[in-house]
Amino acid sequence: MTSAEHELGLPRNFAKAVPDGDTIIRDVCETCGFVAYQNPKVVVGAVIHREDKVILCRRAIEPRAGFWTVPAGYLEVGETVAEGTMREAREEAGATTIIENVLAIYTIPHVAQVHIMHVARLDPPQIHAGPESLEVKLFEWDQIPWSELAFPSVRWALMHFKMVKGRRTFPVFTSPPPG
């Protein structure tokens, strides 16, 4: 059976093995040799601002339904990091954005994710909740619902945004140390 036949829907027959030239145990198909590499996934998103306010979306879906997040989601095959970031802003917040900077690259090892977060400007000012959001709002800084944020990385992104607001260049932030 060839890899192409698997693509037609025939089952793969995975066993644990270290592929030739590798050092890590992977899922390898015993029929065709296909290796199902598990690698971290890329999440792309942005702190989107307009007139000193930032966009947050209240999540309609698990995990953390009902909690607030910045627009972000998995990068898809065939799109650039910038395109994925703008797509998520459109899908989750109905927002048209201009990407200004890369803000941070956070690694979240326990969920095998790399978050590439941007600073983006909302233009024009219209927003609306997409199917994955219960509501979407532009928040003044002191109105941000800090205790109802969905993930630590949302808080990191907002704090890092605040630190460099208005600056054209700055070093890209990374995940704060645990604790």
Next chain:
Amino acid sequence: MTSAEHELGLPRNFAKAVPDGDTIIRDVCETCGFVAYQNPKVVVGAVIHREDKVILCRRAIEPRAGFWTVPAGYLEVGETVAEGTMREAREEAGATTIIENVLAIYTIPHVAQVHIMHVARLDPPQIHAGPESLEVKLFEWDQIPWSELAFPSVRWALMHFKMVKGRRTFPVFTSPPPG
């Protein structure tokens, strides 16, 4: 059959379908509902410098065996972007590195890769070729074998490094437009 049983090595039975709440056709196991999402993979690497020289490795493996590259490779589950970058430098060039900056985030859509490239300093100065390299060398800028570089992204990273050399902060570069 449950997803846990698949982990024990029983075959999955994939068919093409759009999962609930999704908009894209995925490989879905008809037995247990497992979705084999295909997402872009993260390549981490660095332009590693010491005393106005940069490290290049001549590839021992395909693709582009015999051509020169900067140390870079797939990020693995459980490591941070910085850890993966330092691991690749160690594996491919025998290099101990101090990461100084994020240089660029290149999206290569046709191979579904996101390259996160850094500027790093070699310290101490020792290098040696790892199993994936035929040789490894510190090149003066005007000795770089431009016509024998393995990938366009290697040239981009070197040129972008040259543009910001010695600067502490700069905006992160992205892929140049095609052509």
